[in-house]
Amino acid sequence: MNTGEQQKGGLGTDIIVYLCLLALSALQFIQAYSGGTGRGLAARLLIVAAVQALIAVLFFMHLRSERRSLVTFVTIFALFVLATMNYGWPDSFRLLGGAPFAK
Amino acid sequence: MSEANLTMTEHAAGLMEGSPFAIPSKKLAMWLFIISDTMTFAACLVAYGFLRNGTPDWPRPFHSVINVAFMTLILITSSLTMLIAVRAAQTGDKSKAFRWILVTAAAGAVFALLHIREWLALIDEGVRLFQNPWGSGLFGAAFFSVTGLHLLHVSAGVVALIVVGLRYQYGRYNADHLEVTGLYWHFVDIVWMFVVPMVYLLSIAR
Numbered sequence: 024m025n026t027g028e029q030q031k032g033g034l035g036t037d038i039i040v041y042l043c044l045l046a047l048s049a050l051q052f053i054q055a056y057s058g059g060t061g062r063g064l065a066a067r068l069l070i071v072a073a074v075q076a077l078i079a080v081l082f083f084m085h086l087r088s089e090r091r092s093l094v095t096f097v098t099i100f101a102l103f104v105l106a107t108m109n110y111g112w113p114d115s116f117r118l119l120g121g122a123p124f125a126k
Numbered sequence: 127m128s129e130a131n132l133t134m135t136e137h138a139a140g141l142m143e144g145s146p147f148a149i150p151s152k153k154l155a156m157w158l159f160i161i162s163d164t165m166t167f168a169a170c171l172v173a174y175g176f177l178r179n180g181t182p183d184w185p186r187p188f189h190s191v192i193n194v195a196f197m198t199l200i201l202i203t204s205s206l207t208m209l210i211a212v213r214a215a216q217t218g219d220k221s222k223a224f225r226w227i228l229v230t231a232a233a234g235a236v237f238a239l240l241h242i243r244e245w246l247a248l249i250d251e252g253v254r255l256f257q258n259p260w261g262s263g264l265f266g267a268a269f270f271s272v273t274g275l276h277l278l279h280v281s282a283g284v285v286a287l288i289v290v291g292l293r294y295q296y297g298r299y300n301a302d303h304l305e306v307t308g309l310y311w312h313f314v315d316i317v318w319m320f321v322v323p324m325v326y327l328l329s330i331a332r
Contacts, residue, residue, distance in 0.1 A: 034213060041206045048198050048319070052191065055327035065175075068323035075319045083205055083312045093147040093157065100161050104168045114176070 040082040047075045073105075156306045160313045163279075167317050170275055171324050174268045178328065183261035186329045187248065194326045197240050198318065201280075204233035205315045208308045215294065215301035223304060227291035230311065234284040241277050245270070269325060276321055279314045286310065 051071050054064065081087045086094055145151055178184050188194075211226035248269075252259045255266045290307045293299040 034210065037206060037209045037213075041202065044202050044205075044319075045199070048195075048202065048322070051323055051327060052195055055191070055323070055330055065323075065328055068327055069320070072319045072323050076316045079205070079312055079316050079319070083209060083315075084309055090148045093149060096147065097157065097161070101164075104164055107168065107172075114180075 036082065040078060043078060044075055047071050047078075150302065152302070152306050153309070156309045160309065163313065167275065167320070170272050171320060174272050174324060177262075177264050177268050178324075181262040181264060184329070185258055185260035185262065185265045187251065187253065187258070187260060187265075188326055188330050191326050191330060193240060193244055194322060197237050198322055200233050200237045200240070201315050201318050204230045204237070205312050207233060208311045211291075212301065212305050212308045215304045220295065223301075224291055224295045227287055227294070227304065231284050231287040231291065234280050234287065234311075238277060238280050238284065241273065241280075245273075272321060272325055276314070276317055279317070283311050283314050 051068055054067055054071070059067070080097075086097060146154060149157075207226050207230045211223045211230060214220075214226060215223035253266045253269070255270060256263045258265055286307055290299055290303055294301075294304055
């Protein structure tokens with residue numbers, strides 16, 4: 024399995040990654056309290072969350088040490104999920120605005 | 127070569143076939159589980175976002191997110207302690223690995239307790255599955271579904287950590303099992319990173 028010699032970096036790297044994740048979480052809270060609303064705030068918060076997830080997957084779950092084929096598989100799937108997540112939201116904006124079908 | 131031998135040889139070749147992506151089967155199984163679970167959470171979060179966005183009178187009941195900030199700190203820290211446990215196991219330090227597994231499980235348990243406390247506070251304020259004192263009745267169903275699914279994962283993770291940790295301590299499991307369990311625990315952490323902005327930070331009372 025992916026034993027110690029295969030996993031790049033040591034505990035020092037883990038602690039740096041941990042601090043980065045905490046900093047990004049703090050950034051999310053600051054953004055939320057800074058007064059933004061609506062789509063802009065949601066987009067900013069989700070971008071930070073996506074960056075956090077990417078860092079955690081690469082460093083905590085050691086995906087960067089895995090075979091390229093697995094990395095490709097997971098990447099394609101993640102992009103697919105992100106794409107499908109964005110598929111549903113435009114319709115909720117239509118509900119909010121009552122357009123175009125309500126007209 | 128007889129037909130029987132030919133069949134045996136072909137069968138043996140099938141058994142010796144390499145694992146997909148050249149990783150051990152249990153690790154691959156965990157990755158596949160994580161991928162499928164990602165779809166589940168994505169569907170729940172999209173449904174939440176859809177309702178949140180399409181409902182003008184969506185409640186904003188969170189006056190303070192200090193509790194959520196503390197829960198986030200605990201969960202991210204538990205990912206670090208999980209890594210320490212896995213690294214200790216990979217270097218053969220059994221007692222250290224077991225100790226850090228227990229620390230991780232304890233952090234997960236504290237997270238779950240804080241989450242339940244928050245639920246109880248909301249229920250005390252009148253939030254139910256299909257009604258609440260502030261606005262759209264869908265808030266309760268959406269909120270409890272998303273956070274409940276995550277809480278279920280955390281609780282299952284705590285149980286899994288304890289079971290795997292004990293089995294590792296008694297020599298029935300090895301470092302590989304801890305690593306696979308760690309993958310699950312990090313995944314739960316990652317999901318929380320999306321739950322916090324979607325559910326809490328966008329619904330801070332102003």
